Amino acid sequence: MESFRCKGLSKSFDGVRAIADLDIEFPSSEITSIIGPNGAGKTTLINLLTGFVRPDVGRCFLGEHDITRLAPDRIARLGVARTFQDLKLILQVPVLDNMMLARPHQAGETLIGALLRIGVAKEEMRNRDEAIRLLRLVGLEEKATDLAGELSYGQQKLLTLACCLATEAQILLLDEPVAGVHPDMADKILDLMRTLRDEGKLILFIEHDISAVRRIADHVIVLDHGKVRAQGPPREVLERPEIMEAYLA
């Protein structure tokens, strides 16, 4: 897998530094957790890495490819998928339609393909099969025809993760994937993240639940005021009293 890193990344909003000169290389095929107090710059970092916010200075790289100034959809097509803190889904359509929307490189998404329909039916069938396979993987196969808006909050979080997988991304950036979710569902999501890591995906997730971080993170980055306060394996970082004190404060 290509490396994923940022170099000298800074971003201010109205004079307030959200991210300050960050140099991070995210380890491949590992789960990296970003923790830190509110306002530490965690979500801003994901927004910068996925092109939703442009940095003031600094660069983001996917392999040797400079993705700093690319549009979010371009970065997604390069294999970087993300979820949002405020769940984003198309709630008024079935679960399966959300998944089908996420499938990449569809011939039926060109105007000519839509009008002439050449090969579109077969492609739709293939994409449908893949979408169902992924829904089975996350345990939502039974809900395929339900409206996304009818799912529970935890199931919607699972669906956002499944949509990321449907894009065939190798890098997943998840913003609070288990926040506000029933503990059983949280276990399911964490198990799934572990499975995906084992399949070779790079996962970066923001989380406030330290127990979840301890359970699945291979690497922890502590952000505070937009700077890396500490990073390393969770058993080292999370044992440091000054970190826990700052974090809990």
Next chain:
Amino acid sequence: MELRRSDLDYLLHILILIGIYAILAMSLDLLVGHTGLLSVAHAAFYGLGAYSAALLSVHFGIPFVLSVILGMLTAILASLIFSLPSLRLHDDYFVIATFAFQMILFGIFNNWTGMTRGPFGIPGIPPPSILGLPIRSRIAFVFLVVVFAVLCFQIVSRISMSPFGRVLRGIREDETFTRALGKNTVRFKVLIFAVSAALAASAGCLYAQYLSFIAPTSFTVMESILVISMVVIGGAGSRWGPIVGAIVLVTLPEALRFVGLPNDVAANLRQIAYGGGLVTMMMFRPQGLIGKYGFGR
């Protein structure tokens, strides 16, 4: 009761208008209902088609089919000039941009007298002819309009039911989410704007060659609002909604002619009844007569 020739002509005239407005409403619904883009510039593209057809046939004797194609291409070019910078705008700002475009185009129709004859309009537009056969009778024109409307319905349906249409609905419901899934939403919006403009221009070509006279007053912002009303009342984002909307809003004012209102107040009362009906619809059935998507939620 025997149907008089003038009555038949009147009915055929209504059918032709329904066909033309159905094309306009279906094409606008690609933006409003499918993509969630509210445009008040549809009359501008309608006018571009009408003026292109009129000028090409009057000055150059260009045959009907070619003038329709050239009219559509003109509208596509204009839509690209407008949409490339404007489609990055959102919500109210986009509506204002379309309003500005509508006013600019109307200004051109009304003031470029050397080309359009301004408020005097362009008379003497020859009737369309296909394979050398002129279409002079109203009944033949009804068939021509039906062919265009069916083609338009097919294009809109195919787009709507395709993965392309799925992305448009994604843009309508949550553009950020759709972008995060790797869809270049600006490209989709530019393309659908061009298709919508081209179909509106085809309706303009039909209109010009049917009436044989056009003037800028047929392509004002009020015309755009009338077409938006058709989409919203019929049901935005539904296959048949815009057609139902066109039928209702073309026939309703005509039906109100026969209510027997005093002549001096009839026109105003019709407008009041028409406006009251629109407000009632918006209050009690915002998704339109047969639609599911509640426009403006």
